[in-house]
Amino acid sequence: MEDEEFYCLHSDLCKTLANQKRQMILGSLRDHEMTVSEIQEHTGIPQATLSQHLSILRSHGVVHTRRSGNFIYYAISNPKIIQAFDLITEVMLESLAQRQDAADRALGGESTA
């Protein structure tokens, strides 16, 4: 695979994950599959919007579906998605903590001015 293609696919997958509502959806699905209406209830996202986001997640292979009668169950395709999600959470929290430290230090040193 060429570099350009690689980075394009990679950033496409990242873009898929880089949306607040889609992350709420993944957060709902992380432990078990759910029907659309269950996700809707759990996240509060309106039906049309939810369906669009599910469509995006589907088309990028992030989730897959199973029909049972009138309901469609969504589930996360690859558990590594959750691992990546959690890693980014860690980075986020560590970054926040560092910033807080820096802010504290700046505030503490202020009085010497």
Next chain:
Amino acid sequence: MEDEEFYCLHSDLCKTLANQKRQMILGSLRDHEMTVSEIQEHTGIPQATLSQHLSILRSHGVVHTRRSGNFIYYAISNPKIIQAFDLITEVMLESLAQRQDAADRALGGESTA
């Protein structure tokens, strides 16, 4: 932290990573720090555009800088960023492989139609 705030920060960090050029930059920086002009040479991104992307990465704490004379060295702040990057790469490759399998099967079964 509230859910809304959590998902907002999380998706913000993801958005920061979800750009082809920014990923090329991270790909350049993954093993060692680099000056802006080195990154420019390595990636082929024009100076102004590169500087803008570096600014975004900086403001989200993904990279940090060190000045040495006339040069500014950029480096990745948290090695977990690379781990997450690589995880997403794995997901991407596994997803591609699955699709390829599915396509092969579809093609193989075609003759029975």
Next chain:
DNA sequence: CGTAAGCATTCGCATATTCGAATGTATGTG
């Protein structure tokens, strides 16, 4: 077949992102 429930898709608008051209700023050198 008719109707209802569950979900998907289309459309148009508002907003956000991306990019390069032009310009600005900080550091080193003579």
Next chain:
DNA sequence: CACATACATTCGAATATGCGAATGCTTACG
């Protein structure tokens, strides 16, 4: 100080994304 190098910022236009309203499709049930 003048000037060059290295990098940052601003600006405006093109493009992409996110959203809800309206509508379509599929399955279940009588």
